[in-house]
Amino acid sequence: MASTSYKVIGTRPIRHDGTDKVTGRAQYGADIQLSGMLFGDILRSPHAHARIKSIDTSQAENYPGVRAVVTCADLPEPEQKVADLGEGDVNLYHLCQNVLARQKVLYKGHAVAAVAADDIHIAQEAIQQINVEYEVLPPVLDVLEAMEATAPVLNDDVRTDSMAGEESADPTNVAKHFFYEKGDVEKGFEAAHVVIEREYRTATVHQGYIEPHNATALWNQDGQITIWTSTQGSFMVRQQMADLLQMSESKIKVVPMEIGGGFGGKISVYLQPVAALLSKKSGRPVKLVMDRAAIFEATGPTPGSYIRVKMGADREGKITAAEAYLAYEAGAFPGSPVSCGCMCIFACYDVPHGRINGYDVCVNKPRTNAYRAPGSTNAAFAAESVVDEICERLEMDPVEFRLKNAAQEGTRRVDGVQFARIGMRETVEAIRDSEHWKAPLEGKHRGRGIGSGFWFNVGLKSSVTAILAADGTVSLLEGSTDIGGTRTSLSMQLAETLGIAAEDIKPAVVDTDSVGYNDVTGGSRVTFSTGIAVHNAGLEMRRQLIERAANIWEVDASEVQYENGEVRGPEGKVFTFRELAAKVHATGEPITVKGTSGSENQAGAFGTHCVDVEVDPETGKVEVLRYTIAQDCGTAIHPAYVEGQMQGGAVQGIGWALNEEYVYDEQGAMLNATFLDYRIPTCYDLPMMDTIIVEVPDPQHPYGVRGVGEVPIVPPPAALVAAIYQAVGVRMRELPASPPRLLHQILQAEAVE
Amino acid sequence: MAKKRVVTTTINGKETQFLCQPRQTLLEVLRDDLALTGSKEGCANGNCGACTVLCDGKAVDSCLVLAVEAEGVEIETIEGVAPVDGLDSLQDAFLQQAALQCGICTPGFIMSAKALLQEQPDPSEEDIRFYLAGNLCRCTGYDKIVRAVQDAAAARLQV
Numbered sequence: 019m020a021s022t023s024y025k026v027i028g029t030r031p032i033r034h035d036g037t038d039k040v041t042g043r044a045q046y047g048a049d050i051q052l053s054g055m056l057f058g059d060i061l062r063s064p065h066a067h068a069r070i071k072s073i074d075t076s077q078a079e080n081y082p083g084v085r086a087v088v089t090c091a092d093l094p095e096p097e098q099k100v101a102d103l104g105e106g107d108v109n110l111y112h113l114c115q116n117v118l119a120r121q122k123v124l125y126k127g128h129a130v131a132a133v134a135a136d137d138i139h140i141a142q143e144a145i146q147q148i149n150v151e152y153e154v155l156p157p158v159l160d161v162l163e164a165m166e167a168t169a170p171v172l173n174d175d176v177r178t179d180s181m182a183g184e185e186s187a188d189p190t191n192v193a194k195h196f197f198y199e200k201g202d203v204e205k206g207f208e209a210a211h212v213v214i215e216r217e218y219r220t221a222t223v224h225q226g227y228i229e230p231h232n233a234t235a236l237w238n239q240d241g242q243i244t245i246w247t248s249t250q251g252s253f254m255v256r257q258q259m260a261d262l263l264q265m266s267e268s269k270i271k272v273v274p275m276e277i278g279g280g281f282g283g284k285i286s287v288y289l290q291p292v293a294a295l296l297s298k299k300s301g302r303p304v305k306l307v308m309d310r311a312a313i314f315e316a317t318g319p320t321p322g323s324y325i326r327v328k329m330g331a332d333r334e335g336k337i338t339a340a341e342a343y344l345a346y347e348a349g350a351f352p353g354s355p356v357s358c359g360c361m362c363i364f365a366c367y368d369v370p371h372g373r374i375n376g377y378d379v380c381v382n383k384p385r386t387n388a389y390r391a392p393g394s395t396n397a398a399f400a401a402e403s404v405v406d407e408i409c410e411r412l413e414m415d416p417v418e419f420r421l422k423n424a425a426q427e428g429t430r431r432v433d434g435v436q437f438a439r440i441g442m443r444e445t446v447e448a449i450r451d452s453e454h455w456k457a458p459l460e461g462k463h464r465g466r467g468i469g470s471g472f473w474f475n476v477g478l479k480s481s482v483t484a485i486l487a488a489d490g491t492v493s494l495l496e497g498s499t500d501i502g503g504t505r506t507s508l509s510m511q512l513a514e515t516l517g518i519a520a521e522d523i524k525p526a527v528v529d530t531d532s533v534g535y536n537d538v539t540g541g542s543r544v545t546f547s548t549g550i551a552v553h554n555a556g557l558e559m560r561r562q563l564i565e566r567a568a569n570i571w572e573v574d575a576s577e578v579q580y581e582n583g584e585v586r587g588p589e590g591k592v593f594t595f596r597e598l599a600a601k602v603h604a605t606g607e608p609i610t611v612k613g614t615s616g617s618e619n620q621a622g623a624f625g626t627h628c629v630d631v632e633v634d635p636e637t638g639k640v641e642v643l644r645y646t647i648a649q650d651c652g653t654a655i656h657p658a659y660v661e662g663q664m665q666g667g668a669v670q671g672i673g674w675a676l677n678e679e680y681v682y683d684e685q686g687a688m689l690n691a692t693f694l695d696y697r698i699p700t701c702y703d704l705p706m707m708d709t710i711i712v713e714v715p716d717p718q719h720p721y722g723v724r725g726v727g728e729v730p731i732v733p734p735p736a737a738l739v740a741a742i743y744q745a746v747g748v749r750m751r752e753l754p755a756s757p758p759r760l761l762h763q764i765l766q767a768e769a770v771e
Numbered sequence: 772m773a774k775k776r777v778v779t780t781t782i783n784g785k786e787t788q789f790l791c792q793p794r795q796t797l798l799e800v801l802r803d804d805l806a807l808t809g810s811k812e813g814c815a816n817g818n819c820g821a822c823t824v825l826c827d828g829k830a831v832d833s834c835l836v837l838a839v840e841a842e843g844v845e846i847e848t849i850e851g852v853a854p855v856d857g858l859d860s861l862q863d864a865f866l867q868q869a870a871l872q873c874g875i876c877t878p879g880f881i882m883s884a885k886a887l888l889q890e891q892p893d894p895s896e897e898d899i900r901f902y903l904a905g906n907l908c909r910c911t912g913y914d915k916i917v918r919a920v921q922d923a924a925a926a927r928l929q930v
Contacts, residue, residue, distance in 0.1 A: 032866045039874035040862035042809015042849035046875060049808035139794060226909050228813040228821055229875040278811070278875025279909050310814040502872035502910060658869035658915070665912030666872060693818035693907060701913035702904035706896075 025582075026513045027721055030658045031520040033506040039276075047232035047248035047275040052303040055234070056085050056134040058296050059141035060289075060306070061148050062316060063123035063130055066157035066382040066686025067170065070121060070130070070150060078133055078147040083140035086299035087148070088292065089131045090118040094264045098175070101261060103254050103285050104478055104538035106388055110261045111175070112351035116385050117262065117291050123152070124172050124350035125384050126687050127315030129288070134296040134304045157382035157686035161324050161347045164191040164381045172380040176352060182375070193352030196360050196376035198433040206339025206371030210330025212411045218400040219752040220735075221679030222322040222347065225389045226670075226698045229278020230313055235293035236303040243270045243294050248277035250284045250499055251538035256530050258287045259294065273529040274499045281670070282388025283318055285538055314691035318387025319680065321347040321354045325400040327363070335414045337423050339371040340364050340432070344397065346378060349385040354378045355393030358474075361433045362732075363397035365472035366442055366624065367405075367423040372432030382686045388540060390667060391473040391728035395674060395735060398471045399753060402736030406467070406743070416468050416740070417455070420446045420626070425472075438621035441650025441714035441724075445626040446470065448648035448710045454628050455646075464632045464643070465744025471627075471732025475620035475725035476541030477718075480548035481534025484512060484555040486609040490596030492516065492559070494525040494552065497536035498544045502666075502727070503659040507545040508552050510655050511721060515556025517583025518595050534614065542623065542725025545655055546716070547615050553720045555613025562609050567593055570605055618718045620725055625649035627668060627733040631741040638761030640676050640742060642703070648710040652724025657711060660726050665707040667730025673699045675735035679754050780841045782807070783851025791838040798822045798833040800841075801848060809849035809878045813907070820906030823879040824848045830886035832905075849878035852885065860926040861885060861919070870919035872910035880906050884920045888927060896921070 038044040075087045096114035100107050114120075119128050131148050135141040158164045158172075171189045178186040180195040207213055234246040243263075249255050252272040260267040277284060289306040296304040308317070326343040342363050346356035360376040409416045424443040430436045449455050449468060459466050483495040494512055498504060509523035536548065560580040567585040568575040570593075578587045583595045593601075602609055630644040647664045654660040677697045681689045690696045715722020739750045748763045775790045782805070791800050798815075801807040801824070810833055813821035817835040824833045825847040852859045861881050864870070871877045880903065887894060887902040894902070899920050900913075908916060 030869070033869070035874075036866040036871075037858070037862075039871055039877050040858065040865050040881060041853050042807075042878045044874055045808070046811065048812065049802075051803075051806065138799075139792070227873070227875075228811070228819055228907060228909055229873070230812070276875075277873060278813075279873045281909070307812075310816065310818075503869070656869075659872070662869055662872055662911055662915060665914045666910045667912075669912035670909070692816060693814050694816070698907060698909060699913075700904040700907065701900045701917060704900075704913055706917070707912045707914045 024514055026510045026520050027653060027655050028657065030656060031506065031510065033503050034509060034525050035500065035505055044276045046229055046278050047246065048230065048307045050234050050246045050275065052234065052236065055303045055305055056136065056300055057138040057141050058132055058134040058293060058304050058306040059138065059145050060129050060292065061131045061145040062312060063119065063126060063128040065123055065152055065154050066126045067155040068123050068152035069155060070119060070123060071153055072151045073131060074149040075131060078144045081144040081147050083136040084133055084144045085302060086134040086296045087131065088295045088299060090120045092295045093118060093262060099261065101257060104251065104540055106353060106355060108286060108353060113258065114262055116351060117288065125382050127312060127384065129316060132292045132296055134300050159381055159383065159682055159686055161322060161345045161379050161381060164379050165345065165377065172350060172382065176380065191380040192377055193348060193380060194378035196357050198360060198374045200432045201371035203339050203341055203371045203373045207330045209332060209338040211333045212408055213328065213330040214404050214407045215328035216404055216751060218325045218403065220323045220396045220399060221753055222319050222383060223674050223678045224314055224319040224696065225281035225283040227279025227281060227283060230310065231284065231288055231308040231317060232306065233289035233293040234303060234305040235290065235297045237294050237298035241269060244273060245270065245290050245294065246273045246275055247290055248275045248284065250277065250280040250501065250540050252497060252499060252530050253536055254285055254538050255287055255290055259291055262291045263294065271529055271531050274527055277499055277501050280501055281390045282392055282540060285540060286318060286387050288317060310693060311691040314696060315688050316384050318385055320389035320392060321386045323347065323396040325396060327400045327404045329404045329408060331408050331412065335412050335419050335422050337367055337369055340369045341373045344376040346393065347381045347383060347386065348378050349381060349383045351385045352378055352380060354386050355388065359393035359397040361431065362394035362472050363401050365431050366425055366470045368425050368429045369432055374432055390670060390731040394471060394473050394732045395671060398469065398732045399735040402469045403739055403751065406740045417446055417450045420470060439714065439717060440621050440624060441712055442470065442624040444712045444714055445624050445648040445650055448712050449626045449628050449646065452628065452646055452710060454644060454708065459630050461632065463635055463745050464630060465741040466628065466630045467737045467740025467744060468626060468628045469733035469737030469740065471625050471729055472622060473542065473729040473732060474622050475546065476543045477547050477619040478537035478541065478543055479616035480536050480551040481612065481614045482548065482551045482555050483533055484559055484611050486559060486599055486602060488600055488603055490599040491522045491524055494523050495528050495533045496525060496548060497528065497533040498548045499539045500527050501539055502663065503656065504544045507655045507659065508548055511549045512552045512556050515553050516559060516595065534612065542727040546620055546719055546723045546725050547618065549723050550615035550618055550719060551613040554615065555611050558611040558613065559609060562611065563598055566602065566605060567598055570601065620718065621716050623650055623724055623726065623729040625729045625733055627737045629737045629741050631738065631745055633742055633745040635746055635764055638757035638764060640755060640760065642672060642705055644705055646708040646710065647730055648712055649726065649730060650712045650714045650724060651726045652716045653713055653722035654711050655723060660711055661709045663726045664709045664730045667728065668707055668734055669699050669704060671731040671734025672738065675738040675753060675755060677754050677756050776839050778839055778842050780843065781845045783847055793839055795838045796834050797836040797838045797841050800838040801833060807848050807850050811875050811878060820883060821876050821879040823882040823906065825882060825886055828886065828889060830883045849882060852881060861923040864919040864923040864926065868915045868919040868922060870911065870915040876906060876908045880908065880916055884923065888924055892928060893924060
């Protein structure tokens with residue numbers, strides 16, 4: 019457990035932005051109103067795959083109330099260039115085509131043209147006046163079919179970029195082949211007593227944030243662009259805009275509005291460049307907000323996948339070898355998180371011999387993007403389900419199997435990375451020792467399952483500025499957009515460093531001109547990495563306060579110490595933080611400090627979940643009766659928001675496991691692009707979500723922070739299907755285990771009997 | 772364009788007149804014309820509850836109400852919940868319980884919960900979960916939201 023000597027860390031102060039958010043005053047992206055503002059709408063492709071023969075915008079341009087119409091012709095010719103967005107790379111050539119289609123549309127909902135008008139209704143009417151002539155092409159929607167040589171090919175410029183050496187001369191849908199090997203896999207399987215090999219499928223699922231994508235742009239007459247938008251990375255928006263518009267970043271200012279959820283889906287730009295082009299053409303600020311159907315059809319969900327896992331274990335339950343084949347749907351353009359899937363799939367365990375092949379495959383669906391621990395949930399569903407079958411075959415307790423094989427400090431993953439201090443074992447022990455695991459589960463059609471999961475967590479770069487005020491409060495300017503309470507987790511770290519109250523820090527998320535560079539809010543990095551920047555700023559403020567006190571007392575700075583929010587000098591001289599702050603203006607220069615981070619990386623996070631379900635064998639409906647999440651969180655800065663991340667992530671995983679999927683017709687039209695038909699969990703579907711915070715501090719952070727946001731989504735599908743198997747004897751190898759799919763399996767099993 | 776209509780209504784206790792097109796929803800008028808942006812648009816088809824307001828005391832999705840239907844109706848939005856000198860016990864409970872992360876769904880939850888506690892001052896967990904099932908939250912997993920409503924109910928009963 020973490021040190022109990024902290025004064026602020028580990029407490030539960032009210033979040034700094036709380037009052038604004040419970041009174042409706044917080045300004046989210048769509049809430050902005052600018053003088054003279056126009057409203058825009060986007061014309062989207064009705065086809066999943068088609069060549070654009072012509073676009074005629076003349077009627078729309080003459081429609082009363084229309085101020086501007088744009089198409090891809092208004093964007094500069096794109097370059098082949100890869101940009102790192104922190105949670106995945108993006109090829110600018112493809113991003114440009116995704117923002118506004120060029121020669122082809124590659125999924126239903128692909129943006130083709132846009133209109134700005136006096137009000138949203140006029141804009142909606144006007145896009146219907148744009149005439150687009152398409153040559154409809156056959157779509158390919160399934161990942162394995164898309165890999166066939168005879169499949170329709172989406173992108174003329176894509177060749178297989180392979181780690182295994184194969185070359186493709188012709189255009190292909192297989193954009194990347196990842197390959198990792200460790201030890202001698204064949205020898206490992208020979209040593210096994212039990213070998214299980216199974217195939218798994220997962221459906222495309224969406225992050226499902228409640229706030230629609232939005233962008234309001236002003237392309238000013240002096241050539242400066244300002245974008246008000248809700249984003250996970252205002253600096254990433256600036257970079258993508260500069261690349262797409264082929265202009266200097268200094269011409270673009272991004273003002274991050276409050277963000278209503280992202281989960282990885284609000285990093286890539288969609289509307290921002292289009293709003294800017296519309297503003298340039300109309301000379302007015304333009305607001306664009308997506309409707310829910312467009313969010314489903316045209317932003318980046320997480321890939322559907324095909325995964326094959328083979329694992330062997332000896333009589334004692336030690337894993338001897340493991341092999342995986344992962345094929346992920348990239349969507350329209352390359353860039354699925356299959357590489358992350360490869361690196362995570364066996365990460366929970368010490369696998370002596372392993373081989374992993376991963377394929378990034380284009381299909382006629384929206385270009386996928388990061389979704390909370392991108393790629394890991396699909397992979398864990400497959401690997402953990404095989405582990406459950408091995409345990410059954412060996413008649414071994416799944417907790418015991420996990421403890422026997424748990425990865426720990428020094429374990430080398432199949433992809434070659436060696437673990438630093440991690441807490442996989444501790445999360446399994448926490449479940450083993452929990453009330454939940456010890457409680458008997460009685461009743462018909464009930465079952466209990468467990469599952470474990472891993473996510474890397476990243477470091478990357480952050481900058482903050484801290485400003486001392488005369489009343490002893492400190493303003494904290496940060497550039498990490500706050501998606502779930504990081505203003506507070508960062509303020510608490512600064513307060514701890516300075517020895518003052520969390521309430522005496524005044525955090526503000528500011529625009530890209532007003533703070534140093536910050537990487538994306540993603541990869542579970544903000545409390546860790548921006549936290550290090552904050553700590554550094556706090557140390558610098560302490561140094562300056564010591565210097566100032568030494569000057570006032572006319573002693574050497576080496577005789578002055580900073581302790582518990584007080585500055586102490588010789589002969590009992592002391593200033594409280596407040597007393598010294600009050601003297602700053604009269605005794606010298608203002609105290610304004612900066613802090614940066616960027617060299618540290620995280621050790622990764624693990625979680626183990628336990629779930630009880632009851633299955634209705636008449637309908638296939640799964641009821642979650644009880645759920646416990648154990649997670650290595652490092653030092654929990656604000657335990658309530660740490661619990662919130664664990665609960666929220668697990669519930670997204672439950673939705674993924676039991677209900678959520680994109681349903682397509684054969685032409686590639688999504689049939690369920692509403693929250694009614696794409697069913698995310700409601701509070702009526704769930705019990706309370708119990709949490710066990712396991713604290714294995716990450717030594718790379720001054721307070722031992724470990725990112726907590728992403729890993730909780732990883733274990734639920736595997737844990738749930740294990741519980742369903744116990745309840746009704748059916749192994750679900752395809753997600754979601756929704757009532758129709760599960761009922762089908764139950765009926766099939768009954769027919770065999 | 773169809774002619775604009777004058778609508779007379781009461782919003783957060785104040786008699787209000789506005790002009791609207793017949794095709795405008797109540798949500799659109801609240802947000803774009805009356806600058807009451809606390810009610811959020813998440814889906815615009817009644818599935819997510821982020822735009823929940825009270826119409827004559829009943830929780831409704833304002834995206835499903837035409838603005839002209841507000842004639843003579845008493846409307847309460849999130850902006851009208853807090854008393855002058857502090858927060859409502861529901862707002863307080865949401866903060867104490869850390870029952871929000873991104874916060875976009877919070878106004879809708881508070882409005883629905885307010886209607887619930889007016890109808891059922893002492894709801895069970897099951898009652899709360901059933902009543903709030905029309906409000907979607909993607910961040911919290913609902914645990915802390917349910918607890919916040921329980922706390923607010925207890926606080927209201929004590930008064």
